[in-house]
Amino acid sequence: MINKIDFDKMELGDLNYYLIQNIKNLLNEETEIMDNTIYIPKFSLSVRPNTMKADKNMAVINFHLHSDKWDREVFECSASLGRDRKQAFSMAEGSFLFGILTGIRYMANDEYFQKIETEFNGFHSWKMYSSDIVGVGDIPDTTRDEFWDIIKDEIPKYLGNQKMTYIKVFVAKNGNEITGECRINDEPIKELGALLSQYVSTWNTHSFGSKKQFFFAVQDDSTYIPYPYDEDQMEKFVLEASSIFEKCETEDDFNNMIFSLGEKIKDYDLAEELINFIPEICAERGFPDIEYPESIDICIGEDKILKVNKSQIASYYMIKKAVNHMIDHGHIMKTLFHKYIGISSTYSVIYDAKEKKGVDITQNKETVISTIYGFSKIYNLR
Numbered sequence: 001m002i003n004k005i006d007f008d009k010m011e012l013g014d015l016n017y018y019l020i021q022n023i024k025n026l027l028n029e030e031t032e033i034m035d036n037t038i039y040i041p042k043f044s045l046s047v048r049p050n051t052m053k054a055d056k057n058m059a060v061i062n063f064h065l066h067s068d069k070w071d072r073e074v075f076e077c078s079a080s081l082g083r084d085r086k087q088a089f090s091m092a093e094g095s096f097l098f099g100i101l102t103g104i105r106y107m108a109n110d111e112y113f114q115k116i117e118t119e120f121n122g123f124h125s126w127k128m129y130s131s132d133i134v135g136v137g138d139i140p141d142t143t144r145d146e147f148w149d150i151i152k153d154e155i156p157k158y159l160g161n162q163k164m165t166y167i168k169v170f171v172a173k174n175g176n177e178i179t180g181e182c183r184i185n186d187e188p189i190k191e192l193g194a195l196l197s198q199y200v201s202t203w204n205t206h207s208f209g210s211k212k213q214f215f216f217a218v219q220d221d222s223t224y225i226p227y228p229y230d231e232d233q234m235e236k237f238v239l240e241a242s243s244i245f246e247k248c249e250t251e252d253d254f255n256n257m258i259f260s261l262g263e264k265i266k267d268y269d270l271a272e273e274l275i276n277f278i279p280e281i282c283a284e285r286g287f288p289d290i291e292y293p294e295s296i297d298i299c300i301g302e303d304k305i306l307k308v309n310k311s312q313i314a315s316y317y318m319i320k321k322a323v324n325h326m327i328d329h330g331h332i333m334k335t336l337f338h339k340y341i342g343i344s345s346t347y348s349v350i351y352d353a354k355e356k357k358g359v360d361i362t363q364n365k366e367t368v369i370s371t372i373y374g375f376s377k378i379y380n381l382r
Contacts, residue, residue: 007086015051019061019093023047026097043108044069051089057081059088063096065104071163071227075186076100076214080136095134095212100168103131103214113148116217118156120312121381124223126159131214139209147171147213150195151182155217158184158294160312161382163224165217171200172210179210184311189294227314227382229270231321237265238322241274242332245340254343258376269380273315276373281320282337283346285327290346290361291368301377314382345371 010018020038024031032039037048046066053060058081065074078095082088106112112127133142147169159165165185172179180197182189203209229237244261248254257275262268284292298306310316326333333340341347346369353361361367 007089010054012051012054015054015089016049019049019051019089022093023049023097043067043104045104045108054085054089056085057083057088059085059092061089061092061096063100065100069164071230072185073231074100074166076168091136099131099134099212100214101131103129103216106130107216107218112218114152116156118159120160120308122161122223122225124159124161125220126217127220129216129218133211133213135209135211137209138205138207139211140203140205142211146199147196147211148215150199151192154192154195155215158189158309158311159217160314161219161225161227162217162314163219163226165311167215167217168212169196169215170210170212171196172208173200173203173205174208185317187311187317189311190291191294228267229315229318231318234315234318235322235325237270237274238278238319238326239332240264241271241278242326242336245278246332246336268378269382270315272375272379273313274319276375277316277319278323279340279344280346280371280373281323282327282340283344285324286337286341287346287350287362289363289365289367291366292346293368293370296370297372298381299372299374300379300381301375304377306381308381 007018016036020033020036023038024033027040029040029042032041037046039046044067048064048066050062050064051059052062058079060077060079063076063078065076067074076096076099078092078099080088080091080095082091107129110127112129114128116126116128118124118126128148130144130148133144133147135142151167151169155167162185168181168183168186170179170181170183178197178200180193180195180200182192182196184192241261244257244264248257258268258271261274262271265271284290294309294311295307296310298308300306323333327337349369350361353359
């Protein structure tokens with residue numbers, strides 16, 4: 001047993017080892033440990049923790065979860081306060097064990113609570129699973145469906161053709177300060193967060209309190225059409241697109257990008273998405289104080305206009321993750337960042353407002369910029 005003095009002296013890397021051993025002991029499941037990862041065969045699940053912070057009264061642990069039954073990595077950031085370092089760390093660990101991991105257990109046991117159907121680019125059938133709710137502090141009584149009842153009519157609008165989508169709800173109230181957050185595949189959905197904030201504002205609490213819950217939408221194999229690329233492949237495609245874009249100097253160069261990139265990656269639909277999405281993703285990063293709705297319009301040819309949410313498009317958030325990773329880690333995207341912003345529709349709106357009206361809309365926190373994407377008439381949305 002590690003005593004308080006030993007624990008306080010432990011480095012972050014040692015805390016990871018300590019955490020993995022704790023999880024192994026508390027799970028009461030067969031486990032395998034290798035390279036800072038714990039594998040749970042019954043769940044087909046690999047858990048890789050990364051302790052980001054563990055000071056005298058706060059702990060932050062990132063968990064990266066993988067399963068060969070999913071089509072994406074699941075990420076959970078578990079943060080907690082405590083009276084001392086060990087309690088804060090234990091509470092962050094407990095938030096993981098008694099929160100998201102309970103939902104994964106229900107998935108492994110096929111204990112779904114509802115079936116739903118969606119019609120994005122075809123018919124899709126889903127099973128919905130939920131985790132237990134983790135509550136901290138001064139909170140009202142908890143019911144298992146309290147958050148699902150708020151978001152259940154909206155969630156189908158954010159599902160595309162994924163195999164698995166995970167939804168995180170986190171709410172908190174501290175006096176008049178209210179937090180309502182809903183993330184889909186770790187992307188914050190402001191519209192859903194607003195619904196949760198409205199609910200939390202009705203709490204009759206006198207000090208800090210919070211609740212967290214996860215939902216998992218798992219598509220039936222009978223309606224699922226697997227997407228042909230994973231995140232590693234998408235990074236390579238973003239790099240290919242950036243290399244071609246770097247050489248563009250004339251209008252003809254830009255007009256030929258779809259053909260050049262389509263030939264290179266052998267997928268013209270994805271080539272159009274890379275060319276359309278990367279500039280706007282860069283602009284959103286470059287002007288973070290502007291609000292960018294999740295809903296976008298896609299024009300296919302001259303007549304067909306589709307209103308979709310970004311989370312429904314198979315490639316969108318994979319492209320965004322690859323772009324941000326490449327900028328953060330000094331790849332070619334870092335040098336092309338401002339060049340991409342310069343050709344974005346977002347920058348055009350900002351520039352026109354400043355040049356024609358003398359208004360800097362980047363300083364107005366109520367600014368909302370919606371984007372319409374133009375695709376060729378032969379483009380296929382996935």
